[in-house]
Each structure stands twice: as structure tokens, then as C-alpha cells.
Amino acid sequence: MKISPAHIIRLYDRFEFLDKEGSGQLRLEDFAEVKELAMNPIGDRIIGAFFSPGQETVDFPSFVRILAHFRPTDKNRAKDSTQPEPVNSRTSKLKFAFQLYDQDRDGKISRAELLQVLREMLGMQVTEEQLESIADRAIQEADLDRDDAISFEEFRKSLEKVNIEHKMSIRFLR
Amino acid sequence: MGGLWICTLLLCACLLGCPGLTPSAEVPQSHSQTPKLGFNSSDGSLSLDLPMALRVFSVDYHHVQAPFEIVLWIMLASLAKLGFHWSGRVPAVVPESCLLIMVGLLVGGVIYGVRHSAPPTLSADAFFLFLLPPIVLDAGYFLPGRLFFENLGTILWYAVLGTLWNVLGIGLSLYGVCLLAQGSLGDVSLLHCLLFGSLIAAVDPVAVLSVFQEIHVNEQLHILVFGESLLNDAVTVVLYKLFESFLRLPSVSGLDVLLGGCRVVVVGLGGLFIGLFFGLVAALTSRFTSRAQVIAPLFVFLYSYLSYLTSEMLHLSGIMAIVTCAVTMKQYVEANVSERSNTSIQYFLKMWSSVSETLIFIFLGVSTIQDVHMWSWPFVCSTLLLCLIWRATGVLLLTAVVNKLRRNAVTFRDQFIIAYGGLRGAICFSLVFLIDDFPKKRLFITTTIVVILFTVFVQGMTIKPLVELLEVKRKKRALPTVSEEIHSRLIDHLLAGIEDVVGYWGQHYWKDKFEQFNRKYLRRFLIREDNQARSSILRVYQELERREQRGDEEAPPVVDPRSPSRPLLPEEMDSIRRILSRNLHNFNNKQTPAYSRHTLHQDATMDRTRKPLRRHQSLGERYSYNLHTHWLQVYE
Numbered sequence: 123m124k125i126s127p128a129h130i131i132r133l134y135d136r137f138e139f140l141d142k143e144g145s146g147q148l149r150l151e152d153f154a155e156v157k158e159l160a161m162n163p164i165g166d167r168i169i170g171a172f173f174s175p176g177q178e179t180v181d182f183p184s185f186v187r188i189l190a191h192f193r194p195t196d197k198n199r200a201k202d203s204t205q206p207e208p209v210n211s212r213t214s215k216l217k218f219a220f221q222l223y224d225q226d227r228d229g230k231i232s233r234a235e236l237l238q239v240l241r242e243m244l245g246m247q248v249t250e251e252q253l254e255s256i257a258d259r260a261i262q263e264a265d266l267d268r269d270d271a272i273s274f275e276e277f278r279k280s281l282e283k284v285n286i287e288h289k290m291s292i293r294f295l296r
Numbered sequence: 297m298g299g300l301w302i303c304t305l306l307l308c309a310c311l312l313g314c315p316g317l318t319p320s321a322e323v324p325q326s327h328s329q330t331p332k333l334g335f336n337s338s339d340g341s342l343s344l345d346l347p348m349a350l351r352v353f354s355v356d357y358h359h360v361q362a363p364f365e366i367v368l369w370i371m372l373a374s375l376a377k378l379g380f381h382w383s384g385r386v387p388a389v390v391p392e393s394c395l396l397i398m399v400g401l402l403v404g405g406v407i408y409g410v411r412h413s414a415p416p417t418l419s420a421d422a423f424f425l426f427l428l429p430p431i432v433l434d435a436g437y438f439l440p441g442r443l444f445f446e447n448l449g450t451i452l453w454y455a456v457l458g459t460l461w462n463v464l465g466i467g468l469s470l471y472g473v474c475l476l477a478q479g480s481l482g483d484v485s486l487l488h489c490l491l492f493g494s495l496i497a498a499v500d501p502v503a504v505l506s507v508f509q510e511i512h513v514n515e516q517l518h519i520l521v522f523g524e525s526l527l528n529d530a531v532t533v534v535l536y537k538l539f540e541s542f543l544r545l546p547s548v549s550g551l552d553v554l555l556g557g558c559r560v561v562v563v564g565l566g567g568l569f570i571g572l573f574f575g576l577v578a579a580l581t582s583r584f585t586s587r588a589q590v591i592a593p594l595f596v597f598l599y600s601y602l603s604y605l606t607s608e609m610l611h612l613s614g615i616m617a618i619v620t621c622a623v624t625m626k627q628y629v630e631a632n633v634s635e636r637s638n639t640s641i642q643y644f645l646k647m648w649s650s651v652s653e654t655l656i657f658i659f660l661g662v663s664t665i666q667d668v669h670m671w672s673w674p675f676v677c678s679t680l681l682l683c684l685i686w687r688a689t690g691v692l693l694l695t696a697v698v699n700k701l702r703r704n705a706v707t708f709r710d711q712f713i714i715a716y717g718g719l720r721g722a723i724c725f726s727l728v729f730l731i732d733d734f735p736k737k738r739l740f741i742t743t744t745i746v747v748i749l750f751t752v753f754v755q756g757m758t759i760k761p762l763v764e765l766l767e768v769k770r771k772k773r774a775l776p777t778v779s780e781e782i783h784s785r786l787i788d789h790l791l792a793g794i795e796d797v798v799g800y801w802g803q804h805y806w807k808d809k810f811e812q813f814n815r816k817y818l819r820r821f822l823i824r825e826d827n828q829a830r831s832s833i834l835r836v837y838q839e840l841e842r843r844e845q846r847g848d849e850e851a852p853p854v855v856d857p858r859s860p861s862r863p864l865l866p867e868e869m870d871s872i873r874r875i876l877s878r879n880l881h882n883f884n885n886k887q888t889p890a891y892s893r894h895t896l897h898q899d900a901t902m903d904r905t906r907k908p909l910r911r912h913q914s915l916g917e918r919y920s921y922n923l924h925t926h927w928l929q930v931y932e
Contacts, residue, residue, distance in 0.1 A: 136799045157811070158796040164786065168793035192794055219787055243785060260779045280779040289787050292795060 125190065133189065137182050147179035148172070163242045167222045175227065191218045195287040213278070215290040220277050230271035233257055372403065373654035391756045393506040393657050397749065400661020407662070414666040418659035420726040424614075427652045428723070429604045431502055432615050433597075434649035435526065436622030437642075443519045444623075450698050450706070451523035454714070456560075458690050459497060459528040463535055465686040466679070467493025473678045480672055484736050487543050492740055494535035495728055496683060496747055500721030501525040501615075502653055503748075507719060507756045511763050517710045521717050529615035529723075530564035536727055537611065543732065567613035571620025574603035578621065579628035579822040585637075586824060592637040593644060596629060628822040656722045663725070664745050670738035679743050680750055683720075691715040709766045716759055719751040720744075 125133075138144075140152045153169040154160060162168065172180050172188050180188075193210040207214055223231040223239055236257045244253065264272045264280040272280075357364075376399045380392055407415040418427075444451070467490035474481040474489060504525045508518060538556040542548045578599035585592040600621045607617035630638055691714050699705045706714075728744040731737055 133798070136797075139799070140797075153797070156796050159793050162789055162793045162796070164789050165793055168790060168797070172797075189794065189798060192791070219783065219790060222786065222790060239786065240782065243782075243789070256778065256782075260782055263777050263779045277783070280777065281783055284780060284784055286787075289784070290791060292791070292798065 125186070125193065130186065133186055134182065137185055145179075147181050148185065149179055164222065164239065167225070167239075167242075170225075171218070171222060189292075191215055192290060192292045194291040210291075212286050215286055216278050216281065217274065219290070220274050223272075230269075230273050231277065232271045233261060236260060236272070369658070370651060370655065372399075373651065373658050376658065377650070377654050389757070391507050391752075392509070393503060394753050394756055396654055396657035397661040397664075397752060400658035401664060402661070403658070404662035404665035408665045415662050417663040417666065417729075418656070418722070418726065420730045423656070423722060423726040424608070425605075427656050428502075429601055429614070429618060430645070430648035430652045431505075431656075432526070432604075432618050433600045433622055434645040435501060435505065435522070436600075436619035437596075437626060437645055439619070439623055440515065440519060441623060441626075443515055444523055447516065447519055447523065450702060451520060451527060453698050454520065454524040454691075454694060455527035456531055458524065458694055459531040459535075461690040461694075462497035462683075462686050463490070463493045463531075465493075465690070466497050466682050467491075469682050469686070470675075470679065473674060477672075477674045481675060481736070484739075487539055487548075488734070488736070491536065491539040491543065491731065492679075492728075492743075494532060494539055495724050496679065496720065496744060497686075498528055498532035498720070498723060499525040499718045500723050501529075502656060502723075503719035503721030503752055503756075504717060506653060506657075507717065507752075507759065511713075511760045513713060513763075517706075517713060520706070520710075521714055524714075526615060526619055527564075530567065530613040531560055532723075532727075533613055534560045534563045540732070563611070563613050564616060566610065567607045567616030568620050570607045570610075570612065571603050571617040571622075572624055574599045574606070574617070575621040575624025576822070578625040579632070582625070582629045582632040583822060583824050585633060589634050589637055592629075592633045593641040596625065596641050597644070599625070628819070631819075631823045660722055660725060660745075660748065664749070669742045670736070671742055672739055675739060676743050676746050679747060683747060683751075687718045688715045709763070712766065713759070713763060716755055716762065719755060720748050721752070722748075724748060 137148070140155070141148055142152055142155065150169065150173075153172065159165040159168065172185065174184065187209065190209045191214060195210055195212060195215075196208070220231070221227070223235050225235060237253060240253050240257055244256075248256075261270060261272060264276045266276055266279070267273070373396070376396060377392070380387060380395050386395070404415045467486075470493060471484075471486045471489040474484045499521075501522065504521055508521065534556065538559065542552065545552070578595055581595050581599070582592060585595065600618050603621040604614045604618040608614040629641070633641075691711050695706050695711050695714075724744050725748060728740050731740065
């Protein structure tokens with residue numbers, strides 16, 4: 123199931139709107155223009171997720187590819203192991219969220235990375251000790267192989283009760 | 297606290313005694329038979345009966361009667377409010393509105409008992425022209441703009457369609473009841489029932505606001521109910537006037553109904569435009585107030601009130617006008633006017649709306665005591681039932697439709713609060729008094745009073761325990777683990793961010809367009825020259841420098857070496873959970889009171905911004921947190 127042409131046109135309109143210089147590529151500054159993103163505690167990470175490692179710009183196909191993660195999951199898809207995992211499956215969505223934490227791409231969320239995210243989300247009201255104890259607790263709950271970091275499998279397991287397909291979908295991208 | 301109640305009782309005594317000070321007609325005449333030097337009792341003043349030229353002591357009540365009585369009423373209302381807040385455990389159980397109505401009932405009863413005539417009632421004019429505008433202005437000025445516009449579709453959906461549903465439903469069912477009870481209610485026509493339905497169906501912003509103080513609902517729910525109660529004014533006013541004019545016409549045709557529908561649009565949009573116009577003019581005026589800062593707050597009030605009066609004059613929706621005016625002028629006025637004037641504006645708004653609200657409730661209580669009641673069991677009971685039923689079904693149906701279009705579904709708990717929190721208040725009361733006289737008018741008045749009292753007392757008092765019961769039921773399911781909470785919040789933020797990037801539903805596109813227009817034209821025109829730079833980097837940087845000079849920076853916290861992990865005690869778990877639920881910035885479901893009648897909620901946000909600025913490490917020196925606009929600003 124592909125994104126419909128109407129949606130692609132809409133996304134292209136949005137891409138053009140964001141691309142203030144008309145260069146056909148989006149840069150960091152273009153994303154920063156989106157005000158609400160600036161107010162978002164993890165806004166920088168979201169922006170960073172659009173850029174492949176080492177790239178300074180985002181072209182339209184990459185833009186769409188990232189956004190395709192947020193299409194509603196096709197629940198009736200046959201579990202066919204020969205076909206590659208579609209980009210909007212539950213696993214792919216979880217991987218996207220995982221990479222928001224794991225900035226150094228080593229496949230694990232270290233304690234420091236978790237602390238960093240907590241600091242951004244909890245803002246200025248919480249002391250450092252409280253942050254540390256929260257991070258400790260989170261790692262304790264999820265870390266099954268006792269390596270003091272959360273791997274992707276552990277991450278996936280800790281979210282098994284959450285309806286990721288619904289939470290991480292934008293309806294209009296159906 | 298006891299002293300306060302004694303004061304209040306003394307005031308009541310004064311209120312009783314005041315008219316007594318006006319001597320009855322016979323007294324001066326008997327004295328005028330024997331004129332004495334300097335004794336002049338024809339103007340109604342009492343004097344000491346002394347054979348002296350000078351009056352040492354005299355009481356001239358007539359001279360000050362009107363303002364004196366008004367002030368006494370306001371004083372009574374304010375003392376009652378004070379007493380309420382000092383009276384320990386009562387505020388937790390009984391909402392303030394109930395207590396005020398009870399005080400009003402008490403005072404009304406005492407006045408009736410002593411004077412054997414109806415106590416002064418709330419005249420519709422006084423209500424609509426003097427008591428209602430401050431409350432609506434206060435609500436509009438402190439309206440959380442972003443949340444309101446994001447939910448505008450849903451709010452309009454509830455306000456327009458919901459009110460129509462309620463009006464038609466209640467009106468038609470009541471007519472059915474009247475047909476069934478032909479004996480006692482036979483002379484109530486369909487139009488009368490529809491008219492009654494139109495005034496009783498509307499949710500009242502005053503009552504809603506006052507009760508929602510007590511229950512802490514999330515911002516989104518608050519804005520839904522509150523926005524609905526504000527916007528349904530347009531529909532209510534139109535329908536009421538429509539049915540009233542239909543009653544005066546010899547016959548009603550389909551064309552009239554169609555015209556009525558057009559009127560809804562005209563009334564709503566007309567009020568909107570008047571509000572916009574006055575808001576922009578007020579913003580422009582505030583630009584020039586730098587040399588006379590003391591009167592700057594006055595312009596806010598004058599222009600808002602003017603917009604209300606103008607739209608009332610043109611039979612448009614005054615509430616919409618004043619809300620639009622407040623929302624429009626707010627950002628420009630805040631930028632133009634000094635800090636102190638800003639604080640004055642906010643405090644005065646709060647004060648006036650508080651006094652107004654208190655007076656309204658007390659008068660509701662007082663006006664209940666009159667000798668014009670007409671009772672009819674079937675009519676009253678069926679009205680009560682129908683109000684509840686129609687509102688519940690309306691909310692359920694509308695929500696089922698609107699949830700398909702919203703990202704954050706309106707949960708069942710929210711729906712219950714919306715339906716149950718649809719309180720009626722003084723607007724219905726005043727409207728019912730304005731009906732042209734007809735045989736059953738007293739019945740309508742009595743029924744309206746009963747409905748208002750029922751919703752305010754029963755629904756107002758029970759909504760909090762019921763909500764908590766629902767919460768408890770919800771919480772009985774397994775508590776989410778800390779990991780789940782953190783990751784879920786992260787995903788919420790992620791989705792919000794992606795939606796912003798994508799310009800979800802195009803609403804952000806329009807918002808961006810408006811912001812561009814705002815920045816290029818409006819701000820430049822309406823905000824004073826030097827203040828336009830307020831949101832620029834320079835001020836932030838200067839503020840930073842000032843703080844560093846003052847040594848406000850917190851010492852970097854000592855990172856203690858990693859303690860060996862151990863299972864956390866339940867108290868620590870609880871405190872962690874509390875910290876998470878209170879602090880994880882969740883834009884869509886914050887459990888903080890969004891709007892408070894009694895406090896300036898802005899104080900909380902002000903404190904937060906006073907903390908030293910933080911820099912986002914990931915983007916290095918390029919971005920910094922702006923004090924005034926809460927936005928990240930780009931350094932260049």
C-alpha cells in the first residue's frame with residue numbers, strides 16, 4: 123500500500139513551504155522556522171532524525187521516507203518474512219523512536235543518553251538527583267541482560283502493552 | 297471568621313433598615329404643621345427636634361440611597377466570599393456558587409419576612425449591561441489562545457450543533473408533555489415551548505467557570521466546555537430572539553425559518569467583526585500610551601465594553617464581540633504597555649469579574665424569593681429530566697462523530713464531564729424575565745429557577761466526587777511502569793513535532809500564514825517602536841548578562857558516583873511517579889488547572905522563566921531560550 127498521489131502532492135506543498143530559499147532541499151534552519159518545534163522539548167532530536175548521518179540537507183524523497191514511518195499500520199498485512207519490513211510497521215516505528223534516544227547509533231540507550239532525554243523532557247523543575255533516580259528505575263525495569271543499557275529488544279519489550287500503531291500514526295497520511 | 301459572619305449579618309440588617317430610613321409619607325406632614333426654625337422635613341430628612349437654628353446631626357438617606365444600596369450589596373457579596381474562603385472544610389465540598397446562592401436565599405428570605413414584599417430582583421438590564429461583561433472579558437483576556445484555536449472546530453461543533461440539538465429536543469419534548477397534560481398546560485403553545493427550550497438549553501459560562509475551579513480538569517477539556525459555553529451565546533441569542541419575534545408574528549413561514557438560520561451566522565460573525573475592530577483600535581491606542589501610563593489599563597476596559605455595547609445595540613452577539621476584542625488586543629497591549637499596567641489590567645479584570653460573579657449568584661438566590669411562583673409538577677420535573685437527557689445524548693452523538701477527526705479522542709470520562717458539567721445560570725434567568733407576558737410566564741420563571749438551582753447545587757456538588765470515582769475506576773487498571781511513561785511521553789512529543797513539520801490538517805499552515813502577516817504588518821503598526829525589539833536576541837542577551845552579573849546561575853549539581861542499583865522503596869516509587877506525572881511536559885493532557893478565577897495563573901509561568909536560561913547542548917551556541925516568548929531564538 124503506497125501513499126496516495128494526493129498526499130504526496132500535499133506533502134510536496136508543505137515541503138515547498140518549509141523550503142524558504144527554494145533550493146529543493148531542506149536545511150536545519152528551515153526546520154527551526156517551525157515555531158512549535160522550537161517549543162517541543164525534543165524538537166532538536168526530531169529535526170535531527172530527518173537528516174541522515176553526515177548529511178546537511180534533506181531532499182524530498184528522504185522527507186517522505188521519514189514521514190512514511192507515521193502512516194497507520196496495515197493491520198491485515200500477512201506476516202511474510204521474505205518481504206522487507208514495511209516502514210510503517212510496529213517494529214519500524216519503534217526503531218524510529220529508539221533512535222531518538224540513541225544519538226550515537228550504537229544500538230543501545232546508555233544511561234547518559236536516557237538522562238539527557240529526561241533532562242530535556244522534565245525541564246527545570248526536577249533536580250539532578252531525582253533525574254538520576256528516575257533513569258535508574260527505568261533502566262532497572264527494562265534492562266534484562268544487566269548491561270546497564272537498554273537494547274532495542276529490551277526497549278520493544280518494555281513497550282509491549284502500549285498501542286504503538288495507534289500512538290505513532292498520523293491519520294492523514296493514510 | 298465568626299467576625300466576618302457577624303459583619304455580614306449586620307450588613308443584612310442595614311439593607312433591611314435602609315428603606316426604613318426613608319420616612320413614610322405621613323410623618324413630615326404632621327411636623328410641617330408646626331414649623332420650627334431651620335426644621336425642614338419636606339425633603340425627607342430627619343432632624344433633631346431642637347429649638348435651634350443649626351442642625352447638629354441629621355441623616356439624609358435619600359441623597360445617597362442608590363449608590364449606598366449598591367455598595368451595600370457589593371459589600372455583602374464580597375464579605376460572603378471572604379467568609380466562604382475562611383470557613384475551613386466547606387469549600388472542599390460545596391462549590392462557591394452554591395454557598396453564594398444560599399446566602400442570597402437567606403438574605404432574600406429575611407428581607408421578605410421583614411417587609412412582606414418581594415426583595416429587589418435582578419433586572420435583566422442590570423445583568424446584561426453591567427454584571428455579565430466583566431466576567432466574559434476576564435474569560436476572554438485569559439483565554440489560552442493556542443489551545444482554543446486548535447480545538448476551535450470541536451468547540452464550534454459542540455456550541456452550534458449541540459445547542460441546536462438541545463433547543464429543538466427540549467422544546468419539542470416539552471410541547472409533547474404539554475399536549476399530554478392538557479388540563480394544566482394546555483395553553484402553552486409550541487412556540488412558547490421552543491422559546492423556553494432556547495433559553496434553558498444554553499450552558500452558562502459563569503456557572504461553568506465557577507464550578508470548574510473546584511474540579512481540576514485538563515486544559516483541553518476545560519477549553520472545550522468553556523469555549524462551548526462562550527460561543528453558544530450566538531446561537532442562544534438568535535434562537536431566543538427568533539422565537540420571540542415568531543410569537544409576535546401572526547404566522548410563521550418557511551422563509552422566516554430560513555432567515556432565522558441566516559441570522560445565526562450574521563449574529564455570530566457580526567459580533568466577531570465588531571470585536572476585531574475594537575480590539576485593533578485598542579491595540580493602536582495602547583501604542584501611544586507611553587506618556588500617560590497610568591490610564592493605559594482604562595483603554596482596555598473602555599474598548600472592550602464599547603464593543604459589547606455596540607454589538608448589543610445592533611442585536612449581535614455581545615459575548616462574541618467582547619471575547620474577540622480581548623483576544624485580539626491582548627498581545628499588542630501586553631507589548632505596548634508597562635509591566636505595572638499589565639499587572640493592573642489583570643488584577644482589575646480578576647477583581648471585577650469576581651465581584652460580578654458573586655453578585656450574580658447572590659441575586660439569583662435573592663430573586664428566588666418572590667411571590668410570583670407558579671408550580672406545575674409535570675412541567676418542572678420533565679424539564680429537568682429532558683435537560684439532562686438531551687444534553688447527554690447530544691454530547692455522546694457529537695463526540696462519536698468528532699472523535700474520528702481528532703488526534704486526541706475525547707474520552708468517555710471527558711464526555712461525562714462535558715455532559716454533566718453543562719450548568720445553567722443567570723443568563724437563562726434574565727432571559728426568562730424578558731419574555732413578553734403571557735399566562736404561563738410565571739411557570740416558566742419558576743421552572744427556570746428550579747433548573748438553575750438544580751444544576752448548580754446537585755450537579756455542581758456531585759460532579760467532583762463523580763469525577764474522582766471515574767478516575768479511581770480508571771486507575772484500578774495496572775499502573776504504567778516508569779519506562780512506559782517516559783517512552784510514551786517521548787512518543788507524544790515526537791508525534792506533536794511531526795505533526796508540526798507536516799502541517800497537520802493545514803491548520804498550522806494557516807497559523808504560519810497568520811503569524812507572518814502578524815509580524816510583517818500588524819505588529820509593526822500596532823506595537824511601539826522600541827518594544828518591537830522585545831522579542832529579539834538583544835534583550836535576551838542583555839538579560840543573560842544581567843543575571844550572570846548578579847550571580848544567579850545555579851552551581852552545577854554534583855554528580856554523585858553511580859550508586860549500586862537496588863530495588864526502590866514504594867515511597868521512592870511514589871515520588872518518582874508524582875514527579876513524572878507532574879512535570880513531563882505533555883501538551884495535550886496537562887493535569888493543571890488552566891484558568892483560575894481567584895489567582896493569576898500567569899504567576900506560575902513567570903516564575904519558571906525567571907530561572908537561568910538553558911542552552912540546548914546539541915545545537916551549541918546557536919539557540920537559546922527566550923524569556924518573553926518562550927521560543928528558541930536563533931543566534932546569528
